[in-house]
Amino acid sequence: MPGFELFGDLERKEVNDVLDNGVLMRYGFDGMRNGHWKSKELETALQDTFQANHVQLVSSGTAAVSVALASAGVGAGDEVIMPCFTFVASFEAIMMLGAIPVLVDIDDTLGLDPEAVKAAITPKTKAIMVVQMCGGMANMSALLAISKTNNLLLVEDACQAIGGTYNGKPLGSIGDLGCFSFDFVKTITCGEGGAVVTNNESYYTNADHYSDHGHDHVGNDRGAETHPFLGYNFRISELHAAVGLAQVKRLPEFIAVQKKNFNIIKEALSEIPEVTFRTVPEGGDESCAFLSFFLPDLEIANKVSSAFKENGVDACFHYFNNNWHYIRKWDHLKDMKSLFPISAEVKNGLKYLETKTFEKSDHYIARNISCLIKLSWTEEEVKARASKMVEVIKSCLS
Numbered sequence: 001m002p003g004f005e006l007f008g009d010l011e012r013k014e015v016n017d018v019l020d021n022g023v024l025m026r027y028g029f030d031g032m033r034n035g036h037w038k039s040k041e042l043e044t045a046l047q048d049t050f051q052a053n054h055v056q057l058v059s060s061g062t063a064a065v066s067v068a069l070a071s072a073g074v075g076a077g078d079e080v081i082m083p084c085f086t087f088v089a090s091f092e093a094i095m096m097l098g099a100i101p102v103l104v105d106i107d108d109t110l111g112l113d114p115e116a117v118k119a120a121i122t123p124k125t126k127a128i129m130v131v132q133m134c135g136g137m138a139n140m141s142a143l144l145a146i147s148k149t150n151n152l153l154l155v156e157d158a159c160q161a162i163g164g165t166y167n168g169k170p171l172g173s174i175g176d177l178g179c180f181s182f183d184f185v186k187t188i189t190c191g192e193g194g195a196v197v198t199n200n201e202s203y204y205t206n207a208d209h210y211s212d213h214g215h216d217h218v219g220n221d222r223g224a225e226t227h228p229f230l231g232y233n234f235r236i237s238e239l240h241a242a243v244g245l246a247q248v249k250r251l252p253e254f255i256a257v258q259k260k261n262f263n264i265i266k267e268a269l270s271e272i273p274e275v276t277f278r279t280v281p282e283g284g285d286e287s288c289a290f291l292s293f294f295l296p297d298l299e300i301a302n303k304v305s306s307a308f309k310e311n312g313v314d315a316c317f318h319y320f321n322n323n324w325h326y327i328r329k330w331d332h333l334k335d336m337k338s339l340f341p342i343s344a345e346v347k348n349g350l351k352y353l354e355t356k357t358f359e360k361s362d363h364y365i366a367r368n369i370s371c372l373i374k375l376s377w378t379e380e381e382v383k384a385r386a387s388k389m390v391e392v393i394k395s396c397l398s
Helices: 009-021 038-050 061-071 089-095 114-120 140-149 201-210 238-249 251-269 298-310 344-349 359-365 379-397
Strands: 054-058 079-083 100-104 125-131 153-157 177-181 194-198 290-294 368-372
Touching (some): 009 038, 009 238, 054 061, 054 201, 061 177, 061 194, 061 201, 079 089, 089 100, 100 344, 114 140, 125 140, 238 251, 251 379, 298 379
Parallel strands (some): 079 100, 125 153
Antiparallel strands (some): 290 368
């Protein structure tokens, strides 16, 4: 997945522009910049990439989720429906606003199960947050219909799926708000960074102000700006944005490499009858950051996962036993282990986790292995890897 594998002259040039003028902050210091505004340039480039009217850069993908929700008015006591298969940042970003994460099952897309979403809606539900895991997408048509029917926000966390599309639209641009991460292990990286994407001007304005202490960014005297409402600091730096600006220019190159490597391995694994692949909804086109497939049962998946490691097939994740990406190991959430007191609303809202089970999700995650697709492999290395994977899986099945 990571674009850092292919750092080159373009990244160095953009970073050196910033170092040469010495302005590392994205706002102010107009006279010192020599015309360099890397954050603004990256936002414009991302608008084109995501075919969206507005992009607000922030400091991380986690910040992007919190800022997106806050910009649309999600806060204390509101419920946000989210999948039980994601990264821990999803529920962290919700809880930071005093809102309640309502975890529900996934289906064979590895994304939100629309029927589970319908069953979870209550009068307190404010938003549905779909997470486009491992380069793919959930059933977006069904989720869009549910959100519209129930007058709910649809927030799209596409942090792992930049470059994927659904019915010709970039993932992250389909919902009311989209969120991206540009950390060190994303398809394009800023080192650290994220973005909020929206076509709603009001949400964009709120995100712009909220992510910079409430600054209204009117005029060219930062000290004279007003603060229409409370905000916090989720700013990106010019150095981070400079790296991202170079990387986004290379995104088509990265996606082409990912797809080529993905298809070589998928074609090889397709020869094994017991291997099936995650469902991609009609109209969907994966970013190919991961190749996700299912094995017959948990026992075989455990064997294959261990055998991959023993045979040098790295970066293949069996999330059933993963500490960071699946509900089974999120005891710190279930037990509400916090450094500071959690509000009564959130405590009461999370009590359902004491008894809730996720059998449908277990059925998929127990059998799933998701393998990272690297950009730096040569074609010979990809073919050798594919051959080794087939050999290992057949051995574990026999």
